[in-house]
Amino acid sequence: MHRSDLHAVRRPIASANGLPNGHYTDPALFDEERHAVLFDNWAGLGVGADVREVGDAVPVTFLGMPLLMIRDRSGDVRVFQNICRHRGMILVDAPRKIEGAIRCPYHSWCYSTEGKLVSTPHVGGPGQNTHEGIDRALLGLIEVRSHIWMDIVWINVSGTAAPFEQANADLLARWSEFDKPLHHGGADSRFALEVNCNWKLAVENYCESYHLPWVHPGLNTYSRLEDHYHIEAAGLYSGQGTLVYRQLKGEDDQTFPDFEGLSDKWDTAAEYITAYPNVLLGVHRDHTFAIILRPEALDKTVEHVHIYYAHSATDADLRARNTAQWKEVFEEDIFVVEGMQRGRHASGFDGGRFSPAMDGPTHLFHAWVASQLERHRDVPLAAE
Amino acid sequence: MKVLETAHDRALDAALIAAHEAGDHAALVTLYTRAADRACDLNTACFQLTQAYVFALECDDARAPGLRARLVAHGRETP
Numbered sequence: 001m002h003r004s005d006l007h008a009v010r011r012p013i014a015s016a017n018g019l020p021n022g023h024y025t026d027p028a029l030f031d032e033e034r035h036a037v038l039f040d041n042w043a044g045l046g047v048g049a050d051v052r053e054v055g056d057a058v059p060v061t062f063l064g065m066p067l068l069m070i071r072d073r074s075g076d077v078r079v080f081q082n083i084c085r086h087r088g089m090i091l092v093d094a095p096r097k098i099e100g101a102i103r104c105p106y107h108s109w110c111y112s113t114e115g116k117l118v119s120t121p122h123v124g125g126p127g128q129n130t131h132e133g134i135d136r137a138l139l140g141l142i143e144v145r146s147h148i149w150m151d152i153v154w155i156n157v158s159g160t161a162a163p164f165e166q167a168n169a170d171l172l173a174r175w176s177e178f179d180k181p182l183h184h185g186g187a188d189s190r191f192a193l194e195v196n197c198n199w200k201l202a203v204e205n206y207c208e209s210y211h212l213p214w215v216h217p218g219l220n221t222y223s224r225l226e227d228h229y230h231i232e233a234a235g236l237y238s239g240q241g242t243l244v245y246r247q248l249k250g251e252d253d254q255t256f257p258d259f260e261g262l263s264d265k266w267d268t269a270a271e272y273i274t275a276y277p278n279v280l281l282g283v284h285r286d287h288t289f290a291i292i293l294r295p296e297a298l299d300k301t302v303e304h305v306h307i308y309y310a311h312s313a314t315d316a317d318l319r320a321r322n323t324a325q326w327k328e329v330f331e332e333d334i335f336v337v338e339g340m341q342r343g344r345h346a347s348g349f350d351g352g353r354f355s356p357a358m359d360g361p362t363h364l365f366h367a368w369v370a371s372q373l374e375r376h377r378d379v380p381l382a383a384e
Numbered sequence: 385m386k387v388l389e390t391a392h393d394r395a396l397d398a399a400l401i402a403a404h405e406a407g408d409h410a411a412l413v414t415l416y417t418r419a420a421d422r423a424c425d426l427n428t429a430c431f432q433l434t435q436a437y438v439f440a441l442e443c444d445d446a447r448a449p450g451l452r453a454r455l456v457a458h459g460r461e462t463p
Contacts, residue, residue, distance in 0.1 A: 099442065099443045099444045100440075100441050100442050100443055100444030100445070100448070101441040101444075103441070103442040108438045110438060110442065119437070119438055121434045121435070121437075122431070122434060126427060126430075126431045127426075127427050127428070127429070127431035127432075128430070128460055129434055129455060129460050129461045129462075130460070130462055136462070
């Protein structure tokens with residue numbers, strides 16, 4: 001396989017280049033990133049609100065891998081490979097509620113919501129449901145390591161990452177004031193945007209504030225470029241913050257309730273961080289949001305947006321306005337990420353340069369991706 | 385396996401097909417249990433009991449433990 005040269009990406013920002021074109025256009029490098037960047041780390045898959053009630057099951061294809069998010073009988077969210085241990089048949093092909101057991105539609109092997117194989121009908125012949133060669137204890141659903149934080153279902157497909165709280169300790173500490181129940185706004189507070197670009201371009205754009213006055217001129221009226229600051233945790237996460245967050249107000253000046261116990265900083269601050277690799281997060285005194293980037297192909301990504309509030313009951317009209325406001329902002333970014341994707345087919349492009357003053361958070365993401373690829377490449381092939 | 389032959393059996397067969405088409409799990413549990421109870425030999429009975437048990441498991445039907453117990457009693461399911 002062609003291995004891209006990542007040396008220039010890892011240089012200090014003033015002399016660094018971005019990731020080479022192949023990381024946006026070459027299927028072999030996309031596959032390498034699938035393992036090195038997305039499977040080997042804690043990637044966002046969905047949200048707990050997708051499976052609100054016990055038994056709710058949602059199939060998700062993540063980078064070609066069929067997965068099943070389910071809320072088990074104990075109320076815990078689990079992620080399994082969405083296949084029967086018998087012949088590899090897809091178990092659940094559309095979101096639905098599992099009333100009792102997950103029954104494979106092929107030969108009806110049944111699994112509990114905890115993944116235990118509970119029935120193997122006729123496996124020993126008609127009417128004989130056991131066979132000495134079939135040890136049910138060894139044939140439960142294949143569970144994918146998962147963790148819930150900020151209602152996001154994070155998965156580590158390879159199982160090799162450090163525990164979530166350890167891998168993301170710095171970010172968890174930074175936003176510990178938001179470590180409290182978050183209430184999904186419901187159907188009016190979720191939407192998805194299909195964008196024709198590699199998933200990384202959405203991250204790169206999200207990380208920096210440099211583009212705000214040009215791409216989001218509407219923000220200029222109260223949130224100027226100089227009101228923003230960089231968030232740079234090398235090797236961990238990056239993004240931007242603002243010092244002048246202004247709450248959305250209804251017709252009679254009502255606002256969303258604040259999260260309890262926030263420090264004064266959050267009266268006017270808001271922060272927007274990418275939790276590497278694929279989750280874009282935003283926190284404000286009165287709401288948070290998460291954008292989970294699901295790569296559908298090398299040059300196609302779906303952005304799944306979810307907005308959360310401090311209380312379960314909030315004003316529906318205000319919620320709708322908040323959703324519309326964010327949707328407009330995120331849609332304004334689409335021509336940029338799609339334009340950069342097309343630009344990556346220019347054969348002479350060297351990955352581009354970074355503004356040493358303004359692009360630090362974006363360069364950190366490039367450098368982190370490069371570090372993950374180098375780590376993966378250092379693993380002897382026999383051990384992969 | 386003994387083929388369903390009588391008018392009653394043909395009616396049961398038709399009801400089973402209808403229940404399958406409708407995805408009516410509760411009816412499937414009832415009908416397969418009835419087929420098991422009418423079976424002329426143990427193997428056929430256990431086949432039908434297994435069918436009833438699987439659909440009971442799937443829809444968390446309260447009859448599942450009893451069906452399982454019958455299979456266990458005949459050595460057809462793990463105790």
